[in-house]
Amino acid sequence: MSAVLRDRVLAYQAGIYPRSERVVAATRGLERRRVAEADVDAAYRDDLTDFIDAQQQARLDFFSDGLLRWQDIFRPLAHASGVPARILTRWFDNNAFFRAPEMETPLTPHDVATSILPDERVPLPRVGTLPSPYMFSRAASTHSDRNQLMLDIARHILRPTAVALAAAGCRLIHLQEPWVGFFGIDRHDVTSFERALDVLGDGVDAGIVLHVYYGDAGRFAEWLRRMPVHAVGVDLVETDLASLGSGWEIGLMAGCIDGRSSLIEDEERTAELVRRAAEMVQPSVLYVSSSSDLELLPRDVARLKVQCLGGVVERLKQPVAP
Amino acid sequence: MKPLLTHEVGSLDKPSWRVKAYAGQPLSDEDVESARRWGERLSVPDYPALLDLLRTAPLDREAKLEVRRWSSLYAVRLLETAGLDAVYDGEQQRTEMYDWTVAHSAGFERRGSVRAFDNKYYTKAAATGPVSLREPFHNEEFAYIRSVAHAELKVPATGAYTIADWSFDEHYHRDGDLTRPADERRAARRAARREFVLDVARNIIRPNLHALIGLGAGWIQVDEPGASTEPDELELFAESFNASVEGLDATFSTHLCFSDYDLFFPAIEAMTACRQFAVGFANYDSLELGTADENRPGYRVIGKFRDLPYRPILGLGVVDIHTDFIESPELVRDRILYAVDVFDDPDRIHVTPDCGLRTRSWEVAFAKLRNMVAGTELAREALGL
Numbered sequence: 124m125s126a127v128l129r130d131r132v133l134a135y136q137a138g139i140y141p142r143s144e145r146v147v148a149a150t151r152g153l154e155r156r157r158v159a160e161a162d163v164d165a166a167y168r169d170d171l172t173d174f175i176d177a178q179q180q181a182r183l184d185f186f187s188d189g190l191l192r193w194q195d196i197f198r199p200l201a202h203a204s205g206v207p208a209r210i211l212t213r214w215f216d217n218n219a220f221f222r223a224p225e226m227e228t229p230l231t232p233h234d235v236a237t238s239i240l241p242d243e244r245v246p247l248p249r250v251g252t253l254p255s256p257y258m259f260s261r262a263a264s265t266h267s268d269r270n271q272l273m274l275d276i277a278r279h280i281l282r283p284t285a286v287a288l289a290a291a292g293c294r295l296i297h298l299q300e301p302w303v304g305f306f307g308i309d310r311h312d313v314t315s316f317e318r319a320l321d322v323l324g325d326g327v328d329a330g331i332v333l334h335v336y337y338g339d340a341g342r343f344a345e346w347l348r349r350m351p352v353h354a355v356g357v358d359l360v361e362t363d364l365a366s367l368g369s370g371w372e373i374g375l376m377a378g379c380i381d382g383r384s385s386l387i388e389d390e391e392r393t394a395e396l397v398r399r400a401a402e403m404v405q406p407s408v409l410y411v412s413s414s415s416d417l418e419l420l421p422r423d424v425a426r427l428k429v430q431c432l433g434g435v436v437e438r439l440k441q442p443v444a445p
Numbered sequence: 446m447k448p449l450l451t452h453e454v455g456s457l458d459k460p461s462w463r464v465k466a467y468a469g470q471p472l473s474d475e476d477v478e479s480a481r482r483w484g485e486r487l488s489v490p491d492y493p494a495l496l497d498l499l500r501t502a503p504l505d506r507e508a509k510l511e512v513r514r515w516s517s518l519y520a521v522r523l524l525e526t527a528g529l530d531a532v533y534d535g536e537q538q539r540t541e542m543y544d545w546t547v548a549h550s551a552g553f554e555r556r557g558s559v560r561a562f563d564n565k566y567y568t569k570a571a572a573t574g575p576v577s578l579r580e581p582f583h584n585e586e587f588a589y590i591r592s593v594a595h596a597e598l599k600v601p602a603t604g605a606y607t608i609a610d611w612s613f614d615e616h617y618h619r620d621g622d623l624t625r626p627a628d629e630r631r632a633a634r635r636a637a638r639r640e641f642v643l644d645v646a647r648n649i650i651r652p653n654l655h656a657l658i659g660l661g662a663g664w665i666q667v668d669e670p671g672a673s674t675e676p677d678e679l680e681l682f683a684e685s686f687n688a689s690v691e692g693l694d695a696t697f698s699t700h701l702c703f704s705d706y707d708l709f710f711p712a713i714e715a716m717t718a719c720r721q722f723a724v725g726f727a728n729y730d731s732l733e734l735g736t737a738d739e740n741r742p743g744y745r746v747i748g749k750f751r752d753l754p755y756r757p758i759l760g761l762g763v764v765d766i767h768t769d770f771i772e773s774p775e776l777v778r779d780r781i782l783y784a785v786d787v788f789d790d791p792d793r794i795h796v797t798p799d800c801g802l803r804t805r806s807w808e809v810a811f812a813k814l815r816n817m818v819a820g821t822e823l824a825r826e827a828l829g830l
Contacts, residue, residue: 210729217674384621
C-alpha cells in the first residue's frame, strides 16, 4: 500500500452497537414494570460511556454514539416524520426484525428530533449513521412508486437529518445499504438512486459513505464507484476482491471485521486483506470498519471486534517491510 | 384431529413470582397476590400451598423446582380455562426455546444476549465442537404435565434448523481467509452449514424426540421460527426436519412465523411427515371484519399450503402476539371462515395464535385466547359444525 494512502487510512465503527446485559435486563424490567425509567437511563448512559471508551482505546478516527436507543435503523426517523411502523419484518437473513415504516401518505417536512443527534459526550469528530434512501424505500410498506418514495425520503427525512448530524459534529455520514448487497438492484433504478443521493447530500457539510453489505458489492462496482458520495463501503466477507476493479475516483470503506461472526479476526491477516483491496482499488481515501454493524453480536464480542479493528488499522498505518 | 381444533403455539410469559423465586430474588406482596389471584381465577388445586412456599423465599434448589412445577400447572390451567383443545405449559419449565436446547447439548458455549427486535433478546451460543445431546431435556416436564393436564397435549420442541441458525459457528466453519475467491468461500460455508444443521437434527433433536415418544408423547410440534432466515437454505430446513423425525412414530407438526411464506414453496413439499403447519398470519392482516380477499390480506398465501401434495392441516394464526390489541371473536371468526373457504375443508384448519404469547402479560394472553376460542365457536356455528 502506498505511503500516501497509508496516511489516509481512517477507522470508525458505525451503525447500531449492541446493548449490555444490564440494559437488556433494565429494558425488559421496564416493560414488565419492575424497573424504573431512571434506572434504564442510567444503564444506557453507562453503555455509551463504555462504547466511547472502546472506540478511544482502539484509537478510531471518528466516534459514534452506537445508536444505542434505536430499536431499528428506521424507527426514530419514521417516528419523527409521523410515519407509523408496526409490521415486524425480517432483517435480511438474520434472526432479527425491524418494523417496516408504513408510507402510504405523502411525506412532508418535519423538524429533526434532537433524540436522533449524538449525545454531547461523544468525542469529535463524529460519524452518524442513516439508512440509505434505496434501502429505506424498499423496506417500507407502501403501494406508492418506490423510486418516487426514495426521492421523497431523501428530501424530507434523510437530508434534513444529515444536515443536522453534520451541524452536530458528524464529519462522516454512513449510509447503510444492505438491500443492494442482498437483493441486488434493477439497472433502471440506479439512476433514481443516484438522484436520491444527490438530493440527500446537497448542502451536507460531511463526507457521505454508502455501505453496500450482506452481499457481493463487486457485482455493482462499475456504477458504485461513480456514485455521488465520498466513499463506497464493501462487505469483504461477501465480496470477491477481484471484482472491485481498480482506479476508483472515490474512497473505499473496507468492511473487514465480520459483523455476524463471533470469531475474532486475526489482525495481521485482516490487515493484509485490506492492503490487497486498497492496492487493487486505489481509492482516494481508505476507511476501515466492520462488514456490517455489530448489532447482531453480543456486547462483549462486539467490544473485542472494535479492539481488533483498532489493531488492524494500526498495522495498516505501519510501513510494510519490502 | 377434529376440525377447527384450537391450540396454543408454545411459550407464555413467566409470572413474576416464578421468575423472582427461581432467581433467588425477594418477592413482593404484589407477586404473591398475583399467584393468589390467578390461582383462584384458574381454580388451581391447592394453590394456597404455593403461596406458603413463596412466603419462605429465598428458596433452596428443591423448592425452586417446586415453584417451576407450580408455574407449569398454572399455565396448563390458563390454557385449559381459555378453552383450548390441545395444551402444554407455555414452556414454563424451560429457560427459553433456544437456550434450553443448547444448555442440554454438548458442543456449545454461551456468548451473550443478542437482540431479535425492540427490547426482545435471546442468549446466543456458539458451536465450539461437534454437537450432541447430553441428556433428553423435555422428559421431566412432559411427565409432570401429563400428570396434571386434562386436555390433549402437544409438545413444542425447537427444531434443528433454528438451533443452528440462531447459533454462532466456531467449529464447523473456521476458515476466515477472505482473500480466497468468493465462490469458493460460499461453497465452503454452505458445506459446513449443512454439516452443522444435520448434526443438530441427528445428534440432538431426533434422540430427544425419541425419548419423548418413549414416555408417551403423541403430538410433537417442531418449532422452526428460523426456517426461512436464509432463503437459499429452505431445502436444508426441510432435510433437517425429515432427519429429525425419520423412523419415529408420532404426529409431527411444525411452526413457522414472521416470514415471507412464499419462500417455503416448493421446498416444504419434501416434508411429507409433517401433518400440520402452524403459521403466523394475523401480524400481516387487516383488523377489519370480512371474508373477502381484500379483507384478509395477511392470508393470501394460504392456498399454497392447501396445495401441498401430502395435504397437511394448516394451523391458522389468528391472533397477533406482538400487540395488546384483543382480537374480537368476530375478527377471529372471519379469519377462520376465509381460510375454510380457501381450503374448502374445515378438517384441514386448526386455530392458533401467530406464535407463542410470551411477550404478552397473562391478562392479555388469556383474553386473546378466550376470544380465539369464542371466535372458533362462532365459525363452527357459521359452518354448521
